[in-house]
Amino acid sequence: MTEHAFPTAAEVGDLLKGFGVALPPQGMAARTPLTGQVLGHVDVDSPHDVTRKIGEAHAAFEHWRNIPAPQRGELVRVYGDLLRQHKVALGRLVSIEAGKILSEGLGEVQEMIDICDFAVGLSRQLYGLTIATERPGHRMMETWHPLGVVGIISAFNFPVAVWCWNAALALVCGDALVWKPSEKTPLSALVCQSLLQRAMAKVAGVPAGLSQLIIGGAEVGEVLVNDPRVPLISATGSTRMGRSVGPKVAARFGRSLLELGGNNGMIVTPSADLDLAVRAILFAAVGTAGQRCTTLRRLFVHTGIYDALMPQLSKAYAQVRVGSPLLPDTLIGPLIDKAAYTAMQTALEQAKAAGGKVQGGARQLVAQQPEAYYVQPALVEMPAQSEVMQHETFAPILYVLKYTDLAEAIKLHNAVPQGLASSIFTTDLREAEIFLSAAGSDCGIANVNIGPSGAEIGGAFGGEKETGGGRESGSDSWRNYMRRATNTINYSRALPLAQGVRFDL
Ligand code: NAD
Numbered sequence: 001m002t003e004h005a006f007p008t009a010a011e012v013g014d015l016l017k018g019f020g021v022a023l024p025p026q027g028m029a030a031r032t033p034l035t036g037q038v039l040g041h042v043d044v045d046s047p048h049d050v051t052r053k054i055g056e057a058h059a060a061f062e063h064w065r066n067i068p069a070p071q072r073g074e075l076v077r078v079y080g081d082l083l084r085q086h087k088v089a090l091g092r093l094v095s096i097e098a099g100k101i102l103s104e105g106l107g108e109v110q111e112m113i114d115i116c117d118f119a120v121g122l123s124r125q126l127y128g129l130t131i132a133t134e135r136p137g138h139r140m141m142e143t144w145h146p147l148g149v150v151g152i153i154s155a156f157n158f159p160v161a162v163w164c165w166n167a168a169l170a171l172v173c174g175d176a177l178v179w180k181p182s183e184k185t186p187l188s189a190l191v192c193q194s195l196l197q198r199a200m201a202k203v204a205g206v207p208a209g210l211s212q213l214i215i216g217g218a219e220v221g222e223v224l225v226n227d228p229r230v231p232l233i234s235a236t237g238s239t240r241m242g243r244s245v246g247p248k249v250a251a252r253f254g255r256s257l258l259e260l261g262g263n264n265g266m267i268v269t270p271s272a273d274l275d276l277a278v279r280a281i282l283f284a285a286v287g288t289a290g291q292r293c294t295t296l297r298r299l300f301v302h303t304g305i306y307d308a309l310m311p312q313l314s315k316a317y318a319q320v321r322v323g324s325p326l327l328p329d330t331l332i333g334p335l336i337d338k339a340a341y342t343a344m345q346t347a348l349e350q351a352k353a354a355g356g357k358v359q360g361g362a363r364q365l366v367a368q369q370p371e372a373y374y375v376q377p378a379l380v381e382m383p384a385q386s387e388v389m390q391h392e393t394f395a396p397i398l399y400v401l402k403y404t405d406l407a408e409a410i411k412l413h414n415a416v417p418q419g420l421a422s423s424i425f426t427t428d429l430r431e432a433e434i435f436l437s438a439a440g441s442d443c444g445i446a447n448v449n450i451g452p453s454g455a456e457i458g459g460a461f462g463g464e465k466e467t468g469g470g471r472e473s474g475s476d477s478w479r480n481y482m483r484r485a486t487n488t489i490n491y492s493r494a495l496p497l498a499q500g501v502r503f504d505l
Contacts, residue, residue, distance in 0.1 A: 009038070009039050009040060033335065035369055040187070054224065067174070074203055079196055080112075082198060104287070111164070112161055115161075138491070138492065142485065145483050153225075153245070159181060160189075231483075232480065233249045236293075239392070261466065263298065264296050268426075280450060282313075294454070299399065302409075306402050317376075332396065347391075347395070347397055350388040357380065364376060377398070378396060390417065406431055410435065418463065418467050419465035420445060421443055421455075422447070
């Protein structure tokens with residue numbers, strides 16, 4: 001296989017063949033943001049196909065739920081091993097399809113491997129409580145049962161890891177899967193599904209149909225969202241998508257786990273280690289070309305260190321290398337498409353109109369790749385937290401504000417509709433603890449002396465307010481994928497009623 005800085009359809013075709021994935025001659029175009037070119041076509045599922053696939057997943061669930069959880073873990077263990085074997089090729093495909101640099105593409109596959117390991121351990125730890133009962137000769141406990149078919153809707157920017165967070169946990173919890181990946185990244189999804197089918201064939205007792213893939217846009221996702229045989233919809237994407245999905249699932253009394261947009265902030269206080277802060281800001285604000293849900297978008301710098309920090313940050317911004325994400329020196333790959341570029345330019349215009357001083361933001365590599373959208377990251381010094389800063393623009397724009405008082409900075413930090421990730425840089429214990437306290441950051445993720453992005457799988461991941469309130473990945477997020485039953489067992493010969501109620505004839 002020949003590997004180019006700018007991939008050709010032939011290279012990608014070879015890569016897919018290595019996974020046993022063959023593309024049809026027609027269908028929905030799969031493009032790469034590296035060149036804007038079409039890499040191949042994929043079949044789109046009709047509403048009828050989606051309904052049929054949900055039915056197949058449901059039939060598989062009825063078998064799978066009876067398999068002991070540690071045996072279900074064996075499937076995830078085998079899948080994790082396959083991911084280890086194919087990490088380099090899959091990581092490269094993620095880079096080609098989503099535009100993130102190779103080390104981030106590989107990192108995404110590593111995240112899949114990590115969550116598989118986590119889920120395998122979990123398959124022996126789906127603990128319920130034993131609860132003290134007020135009645136003699138009784139025992140009370142909680143049991144956790146498989147939930148059903150889990151519908152997973154994923155975004156383009158984490159085309160494989162977010163699905164795997166859900167899939168690995170759901171599988172050990174005894175659920176079946178129906179996955180609707182982003183229409184912008186169907187190829188990585190076909191590969192993940194093909195590898196999972198391979199793992200299923202290696203493990204005895206796994207019902208066919210346990211994992212289904214449905215390809216297409218929002219209309220395909222909506223069929224999944226509306227189907228009452230899907231008790232949980234785990235949806236990752238924009239707040240706009242969540243506003244549509246959440247009420248539909250609620251209307252049929254389903255559960256939704258929403259992982260939506262962020263508008264993440266960092267406070268840099270006078271005692272901060274500035275060298276550390278600059279490095280953290282750079283990765284968090286420009287990494288993945290600003291296309292992470294946890295990307296740093298708002299920076300609050302104390303007036304006392306503003307003039308020391310900003311020149312360092314400016315210098316770092318000027319040195320960032322933009323280009324093909326497949327080249328080892330590149331730090332920023334392309335934006336996903338023209339719409340993302342237009343949204344970035346519009347936001348920068350709005351910031352200027354609000355008195356912002358903009359550095360960077362211009363389009364790059366135009367002559368070499370006219371159909372692709374590479375940009376210099378933008379650093380914008382703002383006089384106030386104006387309207388444009390209330391929204392998530394999915395591009396590398398960092399708005400910077402000065403502050404004088406920590407309480408004022410925390411208030412400003414929290415004064416946006418989203419609540420995903422946040423951080424403070426300080427060496428003052430009081431400031432750190434205030435930021436983490438009930439009166440501090442209102443986000444689902446709050447960090448000290450590391451940036452808001454790049455979470456590990458061990459913690460629960462998600463955010464508050466318009467970020468949707470969902471939690472997935474580590475900690476006790478597995479409970480989302482199971483249903484809880486409270487059981488009371490009477491081993492006495494009497495029938496005492498709770499709260500001392502008498503009901504004797
Ligand atoms: P998007 O909302 O455009 O699409 C996400 C997914 O939802 C796609 O699969 C899309 O087809 C589907 N979809 C859209 N409308 C739908 C509808 N009405 N019904 C059913 N499905 C629908 O998002 P995107 O551009 O792919 O991704 C970027 C967004 O995702 C950003 O806002 C980012 O912050 C967010 N994101 C959040 C997290 C998180 O964990 N909080 C993680 C990654 C990305």
